[in-house]
Amino acid sequence: MYSTPTYATATGPMVWLRRAEAWLDARGRGAWIAAMIVGFVVAWPAGLALLAYMIWSKRMFSRNTPVRAMTRPFGGGVSQSSGNRAFDAYKEETLRRLQEEQDSFADFLGRLRDAKDKAEFDQFMADRKGDAPAPAPQDDN
Known part of the structure; x- marks a missing residue:
């Protein structure tokens, strides 16, 4: 299943982007939409890039993000x-x-x-x- 990798030794912009992606995934689709709106407000190309990435990675239309696939509302997990x-x-x-x-x-x-x-x-x-x-x-x- 999906697990958040650790990047203790790696550095650079790709590491930052992967951490940001994992952070947004952990918070769900609403966080992605909020980030996209902020991107449009701050710099429209950034918001457009986030929208394109959300559509390309199927985050926009999927019911479950990788992190939320095994969780249910109120903290109950499938394997609990x-x-x-x-x-x-x-x-x-x-x-x-x-x-x-x-x-x-x-x-x-x-x-x-x-x-x-x-x-x-x-x-x-x-x-x-x-x-x-x-x-x-x-x-x-």
Whole structure:
């Protein structure tokens, strides 16, 4: 998972920028937006550069920044123990099962996209050759 690196021996502007980025990430999207507004007020190119970076790095549209991905409101973490071993085991098993379902669904969507891409490519090649379109495969189910 994401961890904030330490820069005890490194110096220079890149170190400062990485520290600033980690500091803003720790405070969430609101801090990034506030920094962008301050950048526009102080020097509009700085605000524009921050806006471009936020869009490029997907910080503008993502729901979770790397640091906040494992936290919940009011300080409760996903891996935090409730104090009840039976409930913690149930929660761990449920989260594992949900992760497996999410992974299998992502695999299914990938296969679906691949099949669609292949069908579109086959149609393109048939049109390019001047052939009649290939019939769509029929499912016997």
